Amino acid sequence: MIDRLLDAARGKVDGADALWRREEQTAVSFESGRLKAAGITEEAGLNLRVVAHGRMGVAGTTAAKPDPKELVARAGASAELGEVVELAFPNPSPQSLTPIPTFFDRTANASLSELIRMGRLLVERLARPDCQVNVAVQREVADTAVGNTAGARGEYRTTGIAVTADITRIAGDDVLMVYDQYVGADMPSDTDLEALVRSVDTRLSAALKIVTPPDGALPVVFTPAGLAAVVLPLEQALSGKTVLQGSSPLAGKVGEALFDARLSIIDDPLTPGRPLSRPVDDECVPSRCNGLVERGVVGQFVYDLETAARAKTQSTGNGRRGVFGKPQIRYTNVLFRGDGVRAGVGAQHAAPLQPDGLGGGLIANIDDGLIVDDLIGVGQGNVISGAFSHPVGLAYRVQRGEITGRVKDAAVAGNAYDLLKKIGGFGSDGRWLGARWSPSLLLEGVSVARR
């Protein structure tokens, strides 16, 4: 399909690239402990980008039998209004693409009854009096093909499986919600599912007692799940697009030591066994690992072809496209590393591991502070500035090195750039959460307000 489309484009435009993706999902869902629904989704789409008379245009279709001519014409019409871009479509890669495991037969071949069995196991293991358990199991198999008029081609298959469990416990007017997930390309073992159960259990048990929140500027442990508010500003600021637009606080700061010298952050599409790993990006750029922050120093911004051309640099292989839009910069697998922290490799550590319990061993020296496991409204403020302010969704008070209970009606605020200058400690509880691998981080001087 890609070849036919690029053939149709050749001669009509200066250059083109295209993506074809077909996805099949199978999902089962348990509501309040009962298996309620099973479903499938089948979707195929084709996305074409052209450069015509120096201008860029895009078009996409989900039609069952796409008409290449119609798509080229529509992309051409889009290009008439488009900006001038000196897009260099990559040539065929001289070396073969890095082979990485993205497709697991076990996942692709798992039967509906196997998905139901896993869900049922979780439901049974998570059953608690007065708790409602919802579990969803979703398996995806995708085929992707990319190509361009310079002759580059890429093709790969991926599998993905997501098992999510959430527990809602209502006692009087107290609503407690605890959530966790296993996401990987390979099927979880029963041990992985047990780890998920243990993770939910640990956090639920510690939350049963409600205590008064503290207030003031305090030490706060952000768990891998609680860390999102701190990570989001960095991810936005390290995007080459934001840098080009002049709205990144990190623009012009490559090579400067802005963070704790123990902190490194990488984007690695070559991590084995992760659903977002792939040998080549959606613009035919071979995948590579990029160091975003290296030992506290601002390293590499991430680019797609268009932003790289504008910034007069190379694409970092972070182009991602859907069926209808143009390629955009997207992170793949973002991994946090610190002193003594080894990133989880492959499908290992896909499930939560908490050898030292909640907080990853970071609370021993906290006299009064919090563990933040979930914040409400992350991403809705003035994210790029680094400032965040959120009510806690799930947080625990720490007093004299011990968890004393769950706090409610408290809000934490701070600035990611200030807080990451000095990290109080890296937890021993590193794990994958979606596409991010991180341990817990202890950050000092976080503002905690209470009613």
Next chain:
Amino acid sequence: MKDRLAAAVKQSRAGYTEIRVERTWSSAVAFRGRRLETATVSEDQGGFVRVLNEGYGWGIASFTSLDELPAMVARANELSRAVRLDDPIRLAESAPHSGDAILELDGDVRGVALAEKKKLLDRYNTAMLAVSDVIVDTQSSYRDEVSEVWYVNSEGTSLYQLRPEVVVSGTAIGRRNGNIEKGLESIGLRKGWDSVQNFENQFRVVAQRAVDLLDAPRVRGGAYPVILDNELAGVFIHEAFGHLSEADFVYENPQAREMMTLGRRFGKQVLNVGDNGAAAGLRGTLPYDDEGTPTQDTPLIKEGILVGRLHSRETAAKLGERPTGNARAISFRHPPIVRMTNTYIAPGKEGVGFNDLISDIKLGVYACGAFGGQTMLENFSFTAGWGHMIRDGKVAELVKDVVLAGNLFQTLDRIDHIAGDFTWNQMGGGCGKGGQFPLPVTEGAPHVRIEEALIGGDV
């Protein structure tokens, strides 16, 4: 198309079968700073089948290849039969409807050249950039669509709906040294081209606000009397209460049912809340929901007392109530789930204005505009676009980073004063739930006063 769907339904071996097919024509233009990002026209199409058998669960199939329709009906039936249930799923009675429901297009977007749409957005984008040199970046977007939706079920409902939508939004980003602030304007309407003209001034205003916020201090954290402007009050009621009124949260959960017992007091006498999917001309408006049930105005809180909730046919049957037309799906890729439409806080007494709310506040916060909100049911956040301190009964200095931390049982009950100045706030974006985002919804409210609410920040 209806006949084709009816034939496929007829061939289904399942007890209950419904098919939804959508064809969506859309165009989109986006600017980032002075640069055009994209200008595209797209057509998306696909189908959704859902079946139910006595003693079994839901079987669901969604697909882009319509040639597969009969095979997908059979597949959904197999999936249903793989899900055994002791306690059967029932669907509340919903009288069969048939017909065409064509919403007013108000300037058919399909007849307007893409270049014209680019020109319109360029004007709004340029208006923001022209406000000041410190506006270093903008994100502006125009998106329109006309969606044709066919819906047929095995109980005799057969509908064709034409649903238009148009959204224009812009974010202005101001930067001075390390300081970065933003202003956001967003207009989302279930209408067409004619309804999104002449908004230059609104875009100028938000860009100016981004500039002004650069010099504004962060709000100090703590508990304050707070007045919400109409826009934020709308987001507040959506997050604070709307999601809890969605019956899929309570229908399988005895503790939740107890917590949300009809007749329970949630607020003072002044508080009246509802959800109206049948209101004329709003973004959350639909003649029928995605189960073919007609939409309606559903009172949720009357004089502070819980009086109703939002239903699909399944949740209504389970609770012995009537479906309210709130089963919605964002596209053929998803099943319908219980969602809001146009959710509102009803106006207080006519003539009660902002001044009546503010005059006796010594120190408080006037929280304005909305960057968003999120709920974890009992606790929720809502993020203002900006705020002002209230000092001695008057609006005082501009403050930034105003994020309110709400609690269902405390915050609603502390609403003590509601103005009469009701407006619908039709924004773009939408609501997210169960992986379905963005669903077009509208919120409406007057100015609302909360006696005491928690605001995050340095203390």
